[in-house]
Amino acid sequence: MTTRTLHLNAFLMGVGHHEAAWRHPRTEPARLTDVRHYQQLARVAERGRLDSLFLADGLALQGDVRHNALGGLEPLTLLSALATVTDHIGLIATVSTTYNEPFHVARKFASLDHISGGRAGWNIVTSAAEAEARNFGIERPAHADRYARATEFLEVVTKLWDSWEDDAVVGDRRAGLYADAGRIHPLDHDGTHFRVRGPLNTSRTPQGHPLLVQAGSSQDGKEFAARFAEAVFTAQQTLAEGQEFYADLKGRMARYGRNPGELLVLPGISPIIGSTEREALRLEKELEDLIIPAYGLAQLSHMTGIELSHDDLDRPLPEVSVETEGAQSRRKLVIDLARRENLTVRRLLGRLAGGRGHRVVAGTPEQIADEIQVWFENGAADGFNIMPPTLPGGLEDFVDHVVPELQIRGLFRREYEGRTLRENYGLARPASRYAAPARDEELDAVVAS
């Protein structure tokens, strides 16, 4: 019997991951900017004992706003508001390293970690879109440069999180000593991209380091993940691809002195759930009938960098090379999928609408649980990134019907193990790099005496 536990993340996305979700009677698109909508989702996910919830983000209005519900809330601002109505679930926000400063990012996640009692996580992205660069007055940096900056960014942020040792705050009112200044450290970081004096102006947080999450699957992306990430979201279509990715990523970790167990691989899955398979397929068809081809075409052009029009709908995807300065892994996945299954552009649109390249599984709760179990037990996943087609309905279905099935099979928790996101994910709390090793000797002396 396995003692591994499955880990589940609720990927929240407006009124659902299906691109036509906002047109489906199960959703209310006006709730896109309503905090109560997200609070309800957070409570549902916590009722299902999910490890965490996650908000994606981009720094530009992308996609055709005529045909999709865009223009929602900024993740970090939103997560604080979710922290106050939940007790256990982890709160993961996407923030870019390309258009931010490490001091701000370190501080905001430190604040969220305090506010949530140790439940903050950071999905680190490098911002692949040119539209994002144009909101910051610069040309989009090359792919390799973005990852080089991200690497130094992480060094600085983790130093800032370490700059207050755990026991820096003394709080001795009588002596008038608030903090032990010797346990608060400047970084004096002086690198290629950043010069940061430090220390942070927020004290050490419950988790020490908010959890580091990553979602880029290019070579640079995987190398970055192997070095820093503690959880990885990824889009994998087949079990074989999932296994290859899993082994590849974990295999890279030794180079950075890390064990495979220190990183969880969470492939995305969009579960379309029915009480019978027929019902699930009917829901899938309902959503597909609401797709607006012009919207899907524009999205596909954006993902692949190929200009596409209505005339292309019933032809195969044109041949192109896979190298680009944008999002390499997403582009490759889409092109591979079209080639492998010999899809016309129209059929490719249908396949992508559900999860933008993530795996869509329509079926009964048992069938969904089967899929999850097979991947989990065959070296393709440590858990899943759950992407409900509609929200809140699709998340409620998952929590009410798939979670109990996973619990019956002994794959998933019935109660939270602890209070922090690290405890949910079974990951250690890092020590501050500045903590004086001298104190261990002192301790030994005390123990020996």
Place this chain on the structure above:
Amino acid sequence: MTTRTLHLNAFLMGVGHHEAAWRHPRTEPARLTDVRHYQQLARVAERGRLDSLFLADGLALQGDVRHNALGGLEPLTLLSALATVTDHIGLIATVSTTYNEPFHVARKFASLDHISGGRAGWNIVTSAAEAEARNFGIERPAHADRYARATEFLEVVTKLWDSWEDDAVVGDRRAGLYADAGRIHPLDHDGTHFRVRGPLNTSRTPQGHPLLVQAGSSQDGKEFAARFAEAVFTAQQTLAEGQEFYADLKGRMARYGRNPGELLVLPGISPIIGSTEREALRLEKELEDLIIPAYGLAQLSHMTGIELSHDDLDRPLPEVSVETEGAQSRRKLVIDLARRENLTVRRLLGRLAGGRGHRVVAGTPEQIADEIQVWFENGAADGFNIMPPTLPGGLEDFVDHVVPELQIRGLFRREYEGRTLRENYGLARPASRYAAPARDEELDAVVAS
């Protein structure tokens, strides 16, 4: 009879504004990073029907952490968590224009405005301290350059807030039309400091523009306030100074086509409240006895730019010029105070400990209300920035004893007038600059037909 209403802001600062607050038995310094502490403060302020609450901020650990409770939370992250436990009170966060990008700032305040149902406000600062520059790898820009950047920053942010017209979101599920793309506008801003394409990726917010607040009192600061600010926090020690500042600031507004009523001047006041005057003075003395001279000296050196040591304690403040690249108005206020009242450095420290240069008034609720009324009715204030010496105790005293007195005098509201911060402050909701005037003609045509 006057129909003007007093406006009151609760300035929240850790466990109190008095620099020795953390040592006083009425506070719990461990609550500095506890969100429940701030939630309690927000609820108390809302119970008192205060217009807003406000969080200051700096981008470096400043002051001597050995002797003061530093290392708290980042304001924007915290305010979202306060939005969810309150219904009416405005939520004002400090964010710097010197070390941020307009796109991020516009978006975060837009999110907070959505999350709070129209209660967000931005205290715009230019970051006077050199320590802040060192966390962002640059030399601190000159005073005038900081304000020049701030001016363009505001142009960009307000354009971003306007980029979605009020009725841009259509939400027509049947037609598959989510938004009217013709009512979402790129800015194509191309200026000296910023190039920003836009539009924002968050839809138009309840207030249209989150409220603009400002707190710099140098010449550049006042000019900036006259142009953009809708509320101004300021430190004024005497009624005459208060009147002069008030007239000066309001007098500058016509130049920007604004009326004096479109900006509220809110001087700071730290009320030390007792049921008798003797009790108030005893509390003041208790706090003074907890001051650590070394801490005050370092703070004073920091504020004035003059190096000071214990040897200086019983001498007058050395002569210096007032021009500096740091915070000009605070420096001037402190130097003027020392000269006007002929204070030794030690006595100056006592005067500053209560409110870092803001007016401290110790007395009964009636005496505090008298002070407030005199300034309010004699052209020195539209309201006050309340800076309780200890928190939560000092805020509870104000709400339970001073607020009722102000209500009895007909100076302050008994119930909130509306739901947004603009409604609390009696300020109009701005229209989007991009809203097509053509539609007025259409309307005229409809009316005429």
